[in-house]
Amino acid sequence: MQRTNFGQMACSIARTLDVVGEPWSPLILRDVFVGITRFDQLQADLGISRKVLTERLKWLVDQGVLARQCYSKRPSRFEYVLTAKGHDLCDLLLVMTAWGDRWTSGSEGPPVLHRHARCGEISTVELHCSACKQPMRARDISVEAGPGSRSTSA
Amino acid sequence: MQRTNFGQMACSIARTLDVVGEPWSPLILRDVFVGITRFDQLQADLGISRKVLTERLKWLVDQGVLARQCYSKRPSRFEYVLTAKGHDLCDLLLVMTAWGDRWTSGSEGPPVLHRHARCGEISTVELHCSACKQPMRARDISVEAGPGSRSTSA
DNA sequence: CGCAGTAGGTTCCGTAAGGGAACCCGCTGC
DNA sequence: GCAGCGGGTTCCCTTACGGAACCTACTGCG
Numbered sequence A, B: 001m002q003r004t005n006f007g008q009m010a011c012s013i014a015r016t017l018d019v020v021g022e023p024w025s026p027l028i029l030r031d032v033f034v035g036i037t038r039f040d041q042l043q044a045d046l047g048i049s050r051k052v053l054t055e056r057l058k059w060l061v062d063q064g065v066l067a068r069q070c071y072s073k074r075p076s077r078f079e080y081v082l083t084a085k086g087h088d089l090c091d092l093l094l095v096m097t098a099w100g101d102r103w104t105s106g107s108e109g110p111p112v113l114h115r116h117a118r119c120g121e122i123s124t125v126e127l128h129c130s131a132c133k134q135p136m137r138a139r140d141i142s143v144e145a146g147p148g149s150r151s152t153s154a
Numbered sequence C: 001c002g003c004a005g006t007a008g009g010t011t012c013c014g015t016a017a018g019g020g021a022a023c024c025c026g027c028t029g030c
Numbered sequence D: 001g002c003a004g005c006g007g008g009t010t011c012c013c014t015t016a017c018g019g020a021a022c023c024t025a026c027t028g029c030g
Helices: A012-020 A024-033 A039-046 A050-062 A084-104 B012-020 B024-033 B039-046 B050-062 B084-104
Strands: A066-072 A077-082 A112-116 A125-129 A141-145 B066-072 B077-082 B112-116 B125-129 B141-145
Touching (some): A012 A024, A012 A084, A012 B024, A012 B084, A024 A050, A024 A084, A024 B012, A050 A066, A077 A084, A084 B012, A084 B084, A084 B125, A125 B084, B024 B050, B024 B066, B024 B084, B050 B066, B050 B077, B077 B084, B084 B112, B084 B125
Antiparallel strands (some): A066 A077, A125 B125, A141 B112, B066 B077
């Protein structure tokens, strides 16, 4: 379908969506994050079509989220690894996990747990304010125009 | 296209994507969050096709993320408001904004700023551990199977 | 040597989802 | 009684997805 281009919008949400807004990308990142880094592994684990996987990987590499790394020459084999930009994106996965755990996991409980390396506890992620370090939720903030805003909205 | 169903996967990320994984949904939530709540307003602001907007709104209402509220009978008019479930999802928007600001906003700076109501400062969002309250990034965690995991992966 | 197997894709086709524009319907105000 | 608005629905076209088949090194094995 002729998808609307989000990359040019003056909105960081839209620009993030331009990079990982299509449904498979976050799952690819998740897999790479947990160590599923090769083409066939990804394809088998996700059940994604090989064609679409090729396209996504190429896109994510072009966007600098993943890097295509050769782990064997002769035969030449590649794996996909997170860049710093990609690792930062994994924070988004944590928040998606938290929401999914709370609102979609039903009586079974969450499918995976996260252990925080620094304190050793099983925990979930919370959002805090970078200034005062207190909890900060969407309802606690107001939105103001920043330097990168343009006259056009969206 | 015959889209793969994410809702049945034993993964909170996939189940979250099932609800808001398609590119327009987060932008619709953003708009509703900032007070753009009516059909025509949303359509004009986003530039989304009316057909897709109808589908998305219906889906988000069905998922319990938005509620369709009558604000005038005779003529009957409706607006879309966030439920508690939807408000929680806006946390995800904050994190998307943070990533977009850091990695896609270029020299212009971020298009919008967030002021934290409790401390009054312009700030960004940080992820902290619910147990020890210290910063927690994706690289600081390890993943373990939870009660809702199934034998099948993904 | 010859053949199976593996990693990492590419090509082809059918279907369904997105975009855009036109249309519709109930109601209001003038 | 006609223009205008809010809130959609319908139609057609294009594009992207899913699935399966195919391809290209290269390697290991008998």
